[in-house]
Amino acid sequence: MRETTLKQIAETLGISITTVSKALKNYPDVSASTKKAVVELAEKLNYTPNTFAVNLRTRESKTIGLIIPEVVHHFFSNVINGIIAEAEKNGYLVIILQSNESIELEKKQVEHLLNKRVDGIILSLSNESNDDNHIKEIIKRGIPFVQFDKIAKLINSSKVIINDQKAAFEATEHLIKKGCKKIAHIRGPVNPQNAIDRFLGYKKALEKYNIPFDYNLVYTCKDVVFEEGIEFAKQITQQHPDVDGVFIITDLVAVGFIAYCNENNIKIPEKIKVIGFSNWFMSKVITPKLSTVDQPSFEMGVKSFDLLLEEMNARKEQKPFYPKTIELGTSIIERESSK
Amino acid sequence: MRETTLKQIAETLGISITTVSKALKNYPDVSASTKKAVVELAEKLNYTPNTFAVNLRTRESKTIGLIIPEVVHHFFSNVINGIIAEAEKNGYLVIILQSNESIELEKKQVEHLLNKRVDGIILSLSNESNDDNHIKEIIKRGIPFVQFDKIAKLINSSKVIINDQKAAFEATEHLIKKGCKKIAHIRGPVNPQNAIDRFLGYKKALEKYNIPFDYNLVYTCKDVVFEEGIEFAKQITQQHPDVDGVFIITDLVAVGFIAYCNENNIKIPEKIKVIGFSNWFMSKVITPKLSTVDQPSFEMGVKSFDLLLEEMNARKEQKPFYPKTIELGTSIIERESSK
DNA sequence: TTGTAGGCGTTATCAG
DNA sequence: CTGATAACGCCTACAA
DSSP states (O other): OOOOOOOHHHHHHHHHHHHHHHHHOOOOOOHHHHHHHHHHHHTTTOOHHHHHHHHHHHHHOOOOEEEEEESSHHHHHHHHHHHHHHHTTTTOOOEEEEOOOOOHHHHHHHHHHHHHHHHHEEEEOOOTOOOHHHHHHHHHTTTTTTEESSOTTTTTEEEEEHHHHHHHHHHHHHHHHTTOSEEEEOOOOOHHHHHHHHHOOOOOOOTTTTTTGGGGGEOOOOSHHHHHHHHHHHHHHOOOTTOOOOEEHHHHHHHHHHHHHHHHTTTTTTTOOOOOOOOOOOGHHHSSOOOOOEOOOHHHHHHHHHHHHHHHHHHTTTOOOOEEEEEOOOOEEOOOOGG | OOOOOOHHHHHHTTTTHHHHHHTTOTTSOOOHHHHHHHHHHHHHOOOOOHHHHHHHHHHSSEEEEEEEESSHHHHHHHHHHHHHHHHTTOOEEEEEEOTTTOOOHHHHEEEHHHHHHEEEEEOOOOTTTTOOOOHHHHHHTTTTTEESHHHHHHHOEEEEOOOOOHHHHHHHHHHHTTSSSSSSEEEOOOHHHHHHHHHHHHHHHHHTTTTOGGGGGGEEEESSSSSHHHHHHHHHHHHHOOOOOEESSOOOHHHHHHHHHHHHTTTTTOOEEEESSSSSGGGGGGSOBBBBEOOHHHHHHHHHHHHHHHHHHHHHHTOOOOOEEEEOOEEEEGGGGGG
16 A cells, blocks of 8 residues: 555646646646646545655755753753754754763764764763764764754854853852852763863852862762762761852752751751752752752753754755854752752 | 765766665675775765665665653653664664644644654653544554553554553552551543553552542542642642542652642651652652652663564564564562651 | 666756 | 656666
């Protein structure tokens, strides 16, 4: 049982394929009567154009690729949501691939998508990424390309980011204004730009308020997981019992921190105040409720697709395109953990 | 800058396209020397076959479609993870679409994927789905198709499920064995089979242990969200202060239930014991830690793809394929909320 | 061992 | 207004 084709319609109607094609695509130069006949028959036979043929002919597939570190992640799944929603609005489908935070896999995924000839690629770097040849390859091939959140600064592409440094500054400042005198920081891995920026924001805030910066108060996550929050909570409270505030790279880790304190009867916020990052759903559900930095993840997805679309359209119309960077706003959400 | 094609290779080497094609595909009937030349040039020019042309020719795209209610959801994002991982292993890419729990959207998404001519479709029904014409259409067109978790029982397709009734029975039984005498149930919406089955499992457990079933103790979620957990916690504790156990359709709602109790100083598990469903990550992070039913979501994704692959392969080889149903095991995880 | 020819289904050009 | 013809790039009988 084959799908209906233009040819079939043309044959049953005794006209040419060309005319059928034109009739269905609303070309002005088809008589009303032929058009009507064609449209009716097409409807009856449930005709839909063969995408494979259309792709080949038009050299585009109305499909984009998305590469992220992992799907099972509050932030990324929200971004995915935004991208899919916006893509769909504009007639595009989205293929999702994961890098599992591995640079090797990330490269392979880029390769995949290039071979697949997607119309564009959106990517957020893995934590391991410290090499950008695969990304340069995308640019070199002229594939529309957008980076978001974890980006390679030096690559000349569109970007959607937040101001991590500023947000981290504000988070730390928030703790200071709440009266914290000795503030620790649990930071992300060494590579990712946003871990670096958040660390810098933390440091700057201390400087501004004349609090001495102490490297011993900075703890570095490797995997950025719940368990590390527990472990570092233990280390911090034991090694520096006078620490009265902590700014933590992300809510997941902060929740681990809180869990440890709860178990060990260390009062939050009385003894130690905590602020996380991302406004993960969970942060308003845990006891005490976690103060955090709200990061517009859904919107980030939407904007990423919008930029990609602009570039895809520019390319189609052979117009020049100049990469843009969109910086989205963040805001401090005060909850119980820093009251 | 155009991509390299077979034609280009053929021309520069002064041989026919056919030979080039054969050389690259390891046909036995090409001389070693020509083959070497072709392969080398192809490598040098960075040749990759044009997927669009291959798709058209072979009538397959090595791409499957996945429709789920929502991406931002612990359970589904884990399933996605499983499907993507398994698909990739087998050379397939995955397009993801959301129904946002709307039957209308679900139909549109199916339509999308059919038009796109994906090689197969994996779907989990939206809560609203009470009509299966769109699903019948998939089957009618002969597209390989697998349902998981929220399924249409009557459709003759492969399925990957858990035994919701049994799991719910065990969850309720767990509460009974912990000494609960009056157990409420917060159930899911009316349509989805698994909400029905979990309700039936709850009822059966009561029967087995001679606890009278009381309709007033059954509360029905509409949206299955955190807020409903809060609301029903309020209703249950006020309307039936002697309820000493609750079995809740899913962890997200259970967490809302716990949040309300925490705020209102209702002791869990002393005053009332709680068990959820899904083993959502946050259930082991909240205070008190939530007892729940572990549901193998990643594996569900893997198995779903495996079944789809079997069917896609059978179809390619023109062999008959008989839909299979895989039932995955669940297990009770006892944590603090039911101690 | 190599090449010719036809076709997958659509779109675009250009002549009638 | 209509249609013949030629791509798009690849695959595969079949012929040489």
